[in-house]
Amino acid sequence: GEQIRQRIDAVRADYQPLEIVETFFQPDYVADRLEGLQFNLLGSILIIAITVIAALGWRNGLLVAGVLPVVAIIVLALYNLGGGVLHQIAVIGIVISLGILVDNAIVVVESIVQELQAGRSRREAVESAFEQMAFPLFTSTGTTVAAFIPLLLSKGGTGDFTRGIPVMIILSLLVSYVISVLVLPLVAERLVGIPKHDNQRWIKKISDKLIYISRYKAKLALLLVVGVMALTIMAFPLLKLQFFPQADRNQVVIDMALPGDSSLERMAEVSAEVEQKLLARDDVVGVMRSVGMSGFRFYYNLLATIDSTNSARLMVNTRDMAANQAVIDWITHDIQTALPEATIIAKRLGQGPPTPAPVELRLQSDDPSSLYQAADQVLAILNALPETTMIRSDKDSGLAELSVNIDKTIAQELGVRRDQVAASLFGQTRGLDAGEFLYSDDPITMRVRSAAGDLTTTAELSGQYIYNATGQSVPLDAVATLKSQWTSAVIRHYKGIPTVTIHSELMPGAAYNTVLKKVFAALDENPLPGAVTLQLGGDAEGSADANRAILKSVPIGVMLLLLFMLVQFNSFRRLTIILATIPLAAVGIIPGLVLSDQPFGFQSLLGVIALIGIVVNNAIVLLDVVDARLREGADIDSAVAQSIDARTAPILLTTATTVLGLLPLAFSASTLWPPMAWAIISGLLMSTLLTLIVIPVLCRMMLKTNPVAM
Template identity: 30%
Template sequence: MQLPALAIRNHQFTIVLFLLLVTLGIVSFFTMPRSEDPQFDFSAAVIKVVSPGTIPMDMEKLVVDPIEEALNELEDIKNIKTNVEDGLVVTRIEFLYGTDPDDKYDEVVASIARIRSDLPSSIVALKIDKISPADVSILQLALVSERASYSELKRHAEALEQRLERASGVKRVDVEALPELEVQIKVDQRQVNALGISLDEVFSAVQGAAQNLPGGHANGGDRRFTVRTSGDYQSLQQIEDTVIRGSQGKFIYLRDIATISQGETLPTYRAKLNGEKAVFVSVVQRKGSQIFNVMEGINAQIEEYKPRIPSEIKLFTVMDQSISVERQISSFFNSLNQGLILVAILSIIVLGFKPSLVVVSAVPLSIFIAIGWVDLAGFGLQQMSIVGLVIALGLLVDNAIVVVENVSRHLRDGDTPREAAVKGSSQVAWAVASGTLTTVLSFLPMLIMQNGSGTFMRAMPVTVVVTLFASLLIALTLTPLLASKLGNSAKKTTRAQKKLESIADTRYSSILLWALDRPAKVIGISVMMLVGSLALFPFIGVSLFPKAEKPMILVNIDMPEGSTFARTQEVADEVSKRVRQHELVNDVSQNVGRGNPRIYYNIMPTRQTVNFAQLFVTLNDYQLSAVEPLVDTIRSQVGDIAGAKITVKEFMQGPPLVAPISIRIVGEELADIQRVAMDVEKLVANTQGTVGIDNPVGNFKIDLKVDINRDKAAMLGVPLQQIDRTVRTALVGTNMGSFRDDQGEEFPLVLRLSQYENPQIETFEDIKVRSNSNQLVPLLQIAELNLETSIARFQHYDLERMARITSDVLPGFTAEKVTNAIVEKLNGYDFPEGVHYAIGGEQENRKEAFGGMAKTVLLAVFGIFAVLVLQFRSFVQPLIVFAAIPFALVGAFIALFISGYTFSFTAFIGLTSLVGIVVNNSIILVDYANQMRRDGLEKMEAIMAAAKTRFVPIILTTLTTVGGLLPLTLSGSSMWSPMGWAIIGGLLVSTLLTLIVVPVLYKLLGKMPEDIEV
């Protein structure tokens, strides 16, 4: 390869090229997007439909079925999931990997628009959102006050919203937990009964007066006039003056039978911070922006607005993601810097000061060049890309070490610095290039994985690949150039290098000779070690993604079905009070009626009902060693609250996951599904390691059924539709139009009864409906009230009815083992006909992730084999190189077993990374043995010479790779330590075995491709 010689000959061009590349990297480093987690989109959407007072069965028939049928007509669907409960439907549709997120979102919107007119008129909200992990609040503020009114809190929240939206990089600002305001027309039921006026009559009169129909236009001579008719209401006084009935000059006005006022709707969502009334303001970052720049603009706006906030209102920061990003980036760069220092120390000890400068210079140069390329590829700086740099740190000096060590050897043999640089680098150029290419191919599986896990991790393999290519470019151009300037300093041999060379000439040579004389025994021992390490696998355990090391947890409170908003609020207050007692707790954000605003990339708020509350608890420590005991303490501390089902949730890494353990019970008949689900719930509860079990269909709901005597209603001439509308008006109110105040704000006009602040059963005694003969008929004369038990909520999965039983896992247990124990019990359960189960949760995601990984690993292995065939021009010698791969398993499994980590997705990444890393040592050894044979040595002489000559660079490259990964590995990160241990353990063991087994295999199989008889 002539590239090193060209780089040395055209040294000015080489230096200018690298100056430009490094400058691009430095500029990118300061300008590229920074975030906590990967920012990406995938093809999925969620549809939320709210219809208050509609039971789940009716929601299924009237809302779910039409929506799912419309969505099912779309192409490339992966799955459709729906949660159905009282008054709420949440449908999530996910499309196959590779489809365009924007196009699929538009298709979903168009599908829902086509059937919108077929959906019930009782729907008060229908919202379609694109699911994006990047669409997360980076900042959650709280305006807190017990004395200030909601209207005052609203004024300041909206003013703050407008200001924050001006900040650069802000996508949107959401104001949460404000009560909705309405114009309430509260009718005195007994008074209208006495006057013979029905609620339907009041409804018709107000609705007719509230309509604003354009009059059109009229021509007068040569002029055209726009005709304005009555228009809508201009003031509350006009509403009061609405004529309900009039005859013979006498009128009954609305003010005579009702009170009209502007007030709050029935409570559906209220929030508190540390026990005080609060309104939340959350900020979503624009994708591709730099979080620190965004926060700088946000903080400037906040400081500017703070003086305008009255003293009785306090502004608190509940969550600031930039703090976590700063901590993570600092932690990763500390690992990077520490790794760089270790690599430098090892290089100096073995190679000497000046040669090590050439080696170590490759590190910052490669990193900065890679950062520029990562930025051009559209990936920002976040945990995945930084970990990619850390992984590459140990690898990118390998090429430089091999080149510098070979150049130094030529200098010691008497060549001039320039000759040594050209010969030494050219001699190993193809081995370095093919070694880099095989390492790149080992990261191919992560690069082309077509699932959520692959998308989540993609920035890491991209970063590793571009960093390795940058290091290869440096090793073949700049490193030879710098090495040519070393002069006689590179001829000197360090004490460590002498020691390693002495070991190579004595102990290693004697061990190698012993092994070459006993090839069968060596291979047998190696195979036994491999089998023994595989036997450790069941004890290691399998997992997907670990818990996230976040200083925050969620506490979900599920009250019995039928609980009032006030009762849920009362229990949430008590739980919040208990949680706040812990020293580890900073703040408790309390949400009643809905989940906390979205503050984590894989958690989507879904529940929206009066019997649900969620506490978002921020902590002053993120270490799992502190968080996990707190979670256990809170679980036991709130376990005595009667009637409430309280689950404490820790945040998890990776793609969205409802719970680590999830069992789907699928069937047609809800009664069968419910019965089986309750049995499975008990089965899961009796399995060791489960906690926080949730079974949505296990909760029964008692409904008050208005059974209408249709014959009586028909005989008295009372339309059924009028009965339904009257009942709704009497209980929760009916929307009759809208009212626009002088500020331009619109409020719904709602008709309801005034007897009770909240709907009461006693209301039915006063309800009367009008017949076709204009007579008022008591409702209870044509209907009776009966209590009915019904299902509270259930789910659909791919259009089938389903119940999902979920569970968290206690510390010390793995989801894999617990799930397998549950499956064993399920296989012995007698399922009724038409009902079956499916496993979801972590096991489903893991099979999808690992399955996709396994397929692409095979592709990578064939790619590596093809590269080796091209290099060695032989089909046999690549098999010798491949012998190092199985032994990587030995070290990886031993390291995971000793360190106590499970075989997680990141450990799998470490293992696949090893495929490319460990073959490099074999490539260097086999390639040099072939060169020795071409120079006239016999096979045994060549393999001995190659093994002793390459002993030092192989040991050094292994130590630098380990040194680069050691700080990250020892950091104790639940996410990245397993990967580090897998790589370090696998590399150490495979290196030691490679130095023995590869020469043995070369003796048995190492036929030269050009001339077998050499």
């Protein structure tokens, strides 16, 4: 970008008196976005570091916190060596992984501390911690990686847009495992310290309470967990659904369309008038206008339109983000009212794969009458809803056509051919090619026509003469009749079926699922004509396509996840116990999204995937301690109690670091990442609490015998 600016400055004088104006400069937006995300990344690292130091003491906390920059630097190096480009999706992947990757370091350091507290020497404590945790951490890391495999392998625009997240998270997890298991113990052997008892007192109180619940209140605890999940699921209808949010840019795109028979000159005139009114506003910085086409694709999310004489697009740079809605409201209420013959759509730029509108309804039928009747019915429903705005359809309004019907018999007797009739009509109206004029290096076609041209009346056309092969003049009305009629300007098809597509934008804060629910309710009361079918497009279709793309690769991720867990435990009972934690994570996102008024979309789905990995990770580490104590000969009550004692602190600390590390994203001004951050925060808080209750209870109920030695 800077090189382009320098080059333009160098050649600017050569184009005088023409002026070169910069209307859009993407590198500025990239720099601002990466700077903001780098601040989020550094803020998350600082928050996590302070949290682990406060929880583990300064020596052990610094050991764990030191893993973060080491892993981040190695991951960025590997990403660069693999040809990756650093963009906002990749940086977000690192931010998400911070809380997950520090989990391995916390578990290793806590395990070494527990061995030291048991009276072992530093070397013995490190060796024992390595023997105990290397394989469980390998399988827990593997299961978390497996959770992101479907997102990594998904196809389509959504998969391409978000692929940087699973790539960075998987790299971070793998590097974290290597550093935490192979490097951290070597450093911890010399630097790890035994924390004071006071620092662990509150953890001890929590673990004692959990032991009491799992031992004496097991059935009541399970009933309460089921009740909480049921209440949470009941809140699902309160969720707003959204495929991808709008972009946080100070730009507005305005698409204009006149009736299908409008000329390019008329479109240029109307759009220029709108442009001048925009430039007169104080909150508008600049306008770029394209007539007859959608113009340059200055932003990845823009949908290209078919070149046509009746269309135009204006890209408006506003003073700030707050001015966007003011410009949109002004266009919708003032300009659209002043130009009733035009369809004017003003909206902010979007995120993710492009869709023509949040709400898109495709009506299909081979019966034109039923199709247009259904289109009017749906348009009336949408116009009555308070959540909708800028409603439009591509229903053909038709155009006037002059039909020339030639009497073949009379024409043959008078020696007049069809091509002579056509040439005469074109010569009178549109004009006939009469050669080329060379303007600079560009040839321009010259046409000869009557002075009236397209404005020639029907009576004048009927009276004009046609000259046959012998040079005799024959009046046009002697061989043909002229008839004015109304005909279709455009016949649109979708998958081979005549289709009318209806689009609607949404008012601020509205959700497409709410609008569709009301539309279907109205259609239940007053159904569409029987010959018409309705298909969903827009955000509903885009979300469904993205989910299907992930579901196609889900079996691979599920098989890998089950493989790691079976390798670790070699037990279907233990596999069942761990899988029981997954619904806790998925359901837990609902309260956070509802209370924070964030929509559930593809970003929130990313949060669910991350949650599955974290929760399964916690369950594996917790269950592994139970099995270790059972192999040593302890009964199930003692094994569960010791597991809760040993793993409550690491699990709670992992939850705290992940939640606190995501707070900069949750409260950021970006429209893209808060839904994902709140989904992870809410789901992790709820699932951690429920996991610490459910896993011990299920272990007491299902594990009655000692496991087979591995």
